[in-house]
Amino acid sequence: MKTFAIFAIALSALMTTTTKKTIAADKVQIKYEVSFSEPQAHYADIEMTISGLAQPHVDLKMPVWTPGSYLVREFEKNLEGFGASALGKPLPFLKTRKNIWRVTTQGVNTIKVKYRMYCFEISVRTAFIDVTHAFLSTSGMFLYPDGMLQHPSTIHITPYKGWNKVSTSLEMVGNDPFTRTAPNYDILFDSPIEVGNQDVFGFTAAGVNYEVAMYGGGNYDKERLKKDMAHVVELETAIYGENPNKHYTFIVHNYLKGGGGLEHLSSTVLGASRNNYNTDAGYEGFLSLVAHEHFHLWNVKRLRPIALGPFDYDKENYTTDLWIAEGFTAYYDNLIVHRTKLYSTENYLGVLAADINVVENTPGAKIQPLSQASFDAWIKAYRPDENTANTAISYYNKGSIAALLLDLEIIKDSKMKYCLDDVMRYMYKQYYKTLKRGYTDKEFKEGLEKFAGKNLDEFYAKYVNGLDKIDYDKYLGYAGYKLIDENASANVPTLGIKGVNTLNSVKVTGVLRGTSAWIDGINVNDEITTIDGKIVNDVKTMLDGKNVGDHILVSVLRDGRPLDLTVTLLRNADIKAKIVSVDSPSAEQLAVRKKWLSL
Template identity: 35%
Template sequence: MQINYFAQLKQPHTHLVTVDVFLSDFEEKQNYLDIFLPVWSPGSYLVREYSRHIAVMKGYDQDRNALMVEKTNKSQWRVHWEWGNVQSIQLSYEVYCHELTVRTSHVDSEHAFLHGPTLWIGVLNQSVSSIHLHLDCPEHWKTISTALTLKYKENNQWCFSAKDYDELLDSPLELGNHFCETFKVKDKTHEVAIYGKSFLPINTLIADIETLVKTELALMSDPPYSHYVFIVHFVPALFGGLEHAQSTVLQFDGRTLLNRKEYVRWLGLVAHEYFHTWNVKRIRPRALGPFDYQQENYTDMLWLAEGLTSFMDDLFVLRSGLCSIEEYLEIQKDNLQRYYATYGRNVQSLAESSYDAWIKFYRPEENTANITVSYYLKGGLLFSALHCVLLTYGHRIDDFILRLWQRYCDNPEQGMDSEEVLAIIEDLTDANMRQKITNWIYGTDDIDFLSFYQIMAIAAQWEEAKELDLGCKIEAVNGRLMLKTVQRNAWAWNSGLNAGDELLAINGIRIYPEEAEKWMSFLAPQTEYLFLMARLGKVLELKLLTPDKEKRLTQLVSSNQEKTRALLS
């Protein structure tokens, strides 16, 4: 079968993309065809029901006779026709695109970001030999950035090709008049396409991205792509990234990049998504490719896909010389603090966290932190500990990654299972260490990360907290001070405070919504207070005795920076 997609964006202010899909050269004679739109995006493990943005699906034969299009489920249609009368089919539909995230499409008068799974229908039970995407853009739009292969451009009509449906979905496009610049590393062109503004000079941004590419390729050797595209959206309050085989989409608040901590965070995001070129897009759990785009693709190995990447991203920033040892250790300290503050680490294993990503990770609510642990967070910490372990066996995390890469190169058509990963760990260490790592992945016992960090001359410093930690988060909502979450077994939980409670006053003194960030600093330890709360329309008085101040991890320090840097290099 040959498929030609024609997308028209002549009125971008409407946020509508009009799509006509022409299908020809059917595999065999038949009188119906099943088509679908994906319900999720690889790399973002939540069913998102993209078909909700399509109003009507229409079908026509080669003579523009209308065909019956029957919707058979939430994201699938069946096109019917009389036996033998149809040689080609045209499918027509509109997609509303007005959500700017890395996993949705956004079209307005300034630009268009087209995310494949939200737009391009697929065909079931047909072998596809040719796919072309034709784009009809506003006359004043002069630039399109994508990893797809450009076949031709005439005026404001562009034509791209994809080798298969997977590549089409995996190749987002940025359209408009955005900034573009390219650089070459190892004879491969890397394009940086930036929509939006930042206060940081563009030449600094480009140079640092190029440095990160060189650093990662120093480990991974030859790039596994013909060319690569960084699509960047600098928009206030956005943060996120999504990996693709030959590109990535990065979203960040460009206003914050002159803040040093935020800039290092930005560099970590770039390094993270670029490393996914190898880890996830090629080295991958067996369940993640080939994909079933119509339902969840379950795996208990996101600790490898995202955990390993989360450890390597900041390490690449350090190795590139773009942050100091002190900045790197500050990031790791923050990670440990978040881990210690997550009660769910006692409840959910890394494997369970991976498997339940579809129903828990992307749907956080008031109790999430009490029953889950992030496979990004704990997975990254696990691989930091594994790196320390490997050092004691004369190896480092690089050797583990290169073994994973060799396994992919030996059998690129099939993803890995956990037994293969654990076998590599055993080969680099021993059977006892394999069992320990297995327990880390499938169990909930705490890992003594700090003892492993001592191998790299890294020590922890603890101090008494400056203010009380009551084990709850409070935020201002519509002029009210509301408890957002309550940590299990912490003071607020044990004192009977609930998520959803409104804090009105303490000891008869009003607490105002604008004090959401500082009200705990008003209180002394081991002191009884009268809390005035509102719950489900009732006002409650609770006499509560505050806890002692806790010891907190305040810093990770290297006692020998030369040794630490050498062991992390």
């Protein structure tokens, strides 16, 4: 939400520029018509009508990114066929920037703008259309008039033949499911729309009506999902003390292989594998995804870093706190599933250990601090390349570990009175409900310290802004656990590459910092053909019979030319973490454990 100060400054600037324009803007009405003349070619046809104009020109803008996905995606690249008219006559226009079309409106008060959007990128954050359905990721679909982000709009959808349903969190106009309204553009751009013949079912939880829209089929059990998804909703609502929605929509895209999710204010879009619902791992993984994205309706959509709203849709919006917004959410998603009793404690500890493995086995964890990983999301997190593992760390995985450590610290220091739940509830009420704004780095740290009852400068210096090795045993020890490395006694050689098998070679796709391949010059895109004269075509067995310390001759094709490299094999230093109980945990440790794991 906007703060009063920000709103006042923006209003003052607008009035100073042109009072006449501001007065006219109050009378502006904006309507969209969306149709699908060529869904087989992945197009949406959009007609935008703007009435009540009283200015010489209007700038129409396309957002370049979508909130929740921190990458400038240049949605305007998919727009074609732009044209504007008034009273049936063409209006002059000029494209002034990559995402801005300036339409001359001198002497007219109503204009029609037509354009087409090409929609053929399958993800939870981008639009996709074919003859079976249309997924409209609204931030990448709808132009908006510059200076009018606070204006309401109406969207009418003319479905393709045979399509009969619309699923979105946008409110209906009257009882027409194909006509929706948004009170402002922040809401419109935060409300994706699914159109087609999706399987729709619902449930009520925490006093809120939930709709689940399933596209793509699948072996899901509706009744089981209703029960377990409702349980997740109730548990998460209990953390914050209220559920701020009247209704909420899950849009689920089921593919042969699918994954990922993107949060919105009153909805989410999930990607899933259609045939995985009937396995324990598949079902628990889906429920964890549900828990993650639904938890965001508080953490990030309402309780948010101060940089994340009001949004600038033209450029990056930087924050060092994605480790809280995403990392804490990644911690809670599995913790919530554990609280439903679907995860056993042993399984939950295994999930935590898997996060530890990711962090400890990623060389970039020694290069990039957690706060910097958040800030650099725009250039690193969504643009991974062959060297990303060596230079960066995920604010999801390491942020989740940071949340784990802080949760245990708060429980122990408060003598089991508080936990991280209390911090999240307090911050939500203090900043979203009372102050009606986002928090700063300093303010969230103060919130943590309020419940830990102590200064957390050292924690931040080591684990948020620094690169210290994490003392897992210290924090797990509060709950009577310890970390063991099941690979500690292994003496297995590794080249330190990532690769894909081909018919006659292994093609190198990544080289990890500090490994044999890194030191002795194996490069990404090298095709390893033989090792000591033996043909290689399987990355898993290429070192069979070799030992740590061996000097081997690796023959590669580099840009089609043969090259021989002498490589000294080093030990595989990757850990395999396992969290186990200490012998004879104390009464205090057991009490911390009980509070932490809701035993």
